[in-house]
Amino acid sequence: MEKKILWGITAILILVLWIKTNPFQDEDEKTKKETSSAQAEYDATEDEKSYFESHPIQTQTPDFQEISDVKARKKAFFEYLSPFAKEKNALILEDRKRLDALMDKPEKLSTQDIEWISKLRKDNKLKVLETYSRKDLQALMLRLDIIPTSLVLAQAANESAWGTSRFATEGNNYFGQWCFRKGCGLVPESRSSGADHEVRKFHDARESVFAYIDNLNTNAAYKTLRQTRADLRQRGKVVTGLALAQGLQHYSQRGQAYVQEIISLINYNKLWRFNRVQANNE
Numbered sequence: 001m002e003k004k005i006l007w008g009i010t011a012i013l014i015l016v017l018w019i020k021t022n023p024f025q026d027e028d029e030k031t032k033k034e035t036s037s038a039q040a041e042y043d044a045t046e047d048e049k050s051y052f053e054s055h056p057i058q059t060q061t062p063d064f065q066e067i068s069d070v071k072a073r074k075k076a077f078f079e080y081l082s083p084f085a086k087e088k089n090a091l092i093l094e095d096r097k098r099l100d101a102l103m104d105k106p107e108k109l110s111t112q113d114i115e116w117i118s119k120l121r122k123d124n125k126l127k128v129l130e131t132y133s134r135k136d137l138q139a140l141m142l143r144l145d146i147i148p149t150s151l152v153l154a155q156a157a158n159e160s161a162w163g164t165s166r167f168a169t170e171g172n173n174y175f176g177q178w179c180f181r182k183g184c185g186l187v188p189e190s191r192s193s194g195a196d197h198e199v200r201k202f203h204d205a206r207e208s209v210f211a212y213i214d215n216l217n218t219n220a221a222y223k224t225l226r227q228t229r230a231d232l233r234q235r236g237k238v239v240t241g242l243a244l245a246q247g248l249q250h251y252s253q254r255g256q257a258y259v260q261e262i263i264s265l266i267n268y269n270k271l272w273r274f275n276r277v278q279a280n281n282e
Contacts, residue, residue, distance in 0.1 A: 044207065044210065044211065044214075045123045045214075047119075047123070048210055051091070052203075052206070052207065057204055057206055059080065059083075061080070061172075061204075061205060062076045062077075062080055062163070064076065064077060064162055064163035064164050064168075065164045065169070073162055073163075074157075074162065074269065077153075077156075077157065077162050077163050078153055078269075078271075078274065080163075080205070081152070081153060081156055081174065081205060081209065082149050082152075082153060082274050084205060084206040084209040084210070085147070085149040085152040085153070085209055085213070085274075086149060087206070088147075088209060088210050088213050089146040089147065089149070089213075092144060092145065092146055092213075093146065095120060095144055096141065096144050096145060098116075099117070099120070099137060099140060099141055099144060100141070102117070102137065103134060103137050103138070103141070104134075106132055106133055106134050106136070106137060109131075109132065114130075114131070114132065117132055117137070117140065120140060120144065121136075121140055124140060124143040124144060124217065124218050125143075125218040126139060126140060126143070141230075142226055142227075142230050143217045143218055143226060144217070145217070145226070145229055145230075145233070145239070146239060147212075147213045147216055147217070147244070148239055148240055148241040148244065148275050149241075149271075149274040149275055150240065150241030150242070150266050150271035150272050150274055150275050151241030151244055151245060151262070151266070152209060152212070152213070152241075153269075153271050153274060154241060154245075154262045154265040154266045154269075154271055155175055155212070155248075155251075155262060156174040156175060156209075156212075157265055157269075158261060158262060158265060159174060159175045159176040160173075160174040160175070160176075167199045170201075171199060171200065171201035171202060172201065172202040172203065172204050172205050172207065172208050173199055173200055173201065173202055173208050174205060174208045174209070174212075175208060175209075175211075175212040176199060177199070177200045177208070177211055177212065177215065182198075221250040221251075222247055222248070222250070223247075224246070224247040224249075225244050225246075225247025225248065226247070227247075228243055228244055228246065228247055229243075229244060238275075240272065240275065241262075241266050241271065241272065241275070242263060242266055242267075242272070245259055245262045245263050245266070246259060248262060
């Protein structure tokens with residue numbers, strides 16, 4: 001009898017532990033956690049903050065809601081945001097060019113070179129080391145690269161409803177980026193009970209674009225996107241928004257359906273035309 005009771009207690013304990021670990025986690029909850037991770041908050045680096053201060057924006061934000069003509073609204077939207085994407089990509093390409101020059105001589109890096117590389121690795125969420133091998137520089141190069149303007153514009157249009165969403169008009173947030181400090185942004189009206197995220201507020205649209213590109217370049221959720229980009233580089237191919245869009249499965253809870261929507265936006269609006277004027281075949 002005692003053995004039967006003991007076995008019964010043991011079975012109950014095992015069942016309780018099994019429920020807590022939840023091996024068959026609800027797919028919606030799993031997707032929400034993946035999306036939350038993919039939207040992780042990314043603060044501007046010190047270099048970016050200095051750049052923003054020394055390069056104030058001269059253009060005024062259009063009132064997209066007041067532009068009733070669809071073609072005119074799209075034109076204004078693209079013309080307003082595309083310079084910010086090109087601006088960020090140009091800065092990345094400058095650093096990439098300098099890093100590329102150091103790739104073949106890691107054993108001859110100067111103290112100044114090491115300090116510069118350390119700063120870049122920290123900014124790109126990589127471990128800072130005392131010395132660097134070619135492999136370490138390659139890991140940095142994988143993250144230090146452009147996001148095509150076509151992809152930037154497609155996601156901005158999708159996430160901000162062409163600049164008319166509450167998060168865009170009140171928070172300069174064109175990509176739905178989240179933050180997790182109370183008061184750091186705008187509370188979504190549809191936020192579920194128990195959730196603590198907010199939609200981050202930015203000083204201006206440019207900061208939103210820079211943060212979005214930094215997120216894609218550093219977040220573990222977009223490792224596939226970065227590898228696709230590196231493979232294109234290695235084969236001497238142009239880095240396109242259509243190719244990188246396949247790595248956005250975790251950007252939205254809608255997964256592959258979201259990816260197809262971004263691809264459709266790029267194709268329908270012929271957004272690849274904005275890549276032609278980007279340096280280095282962006």
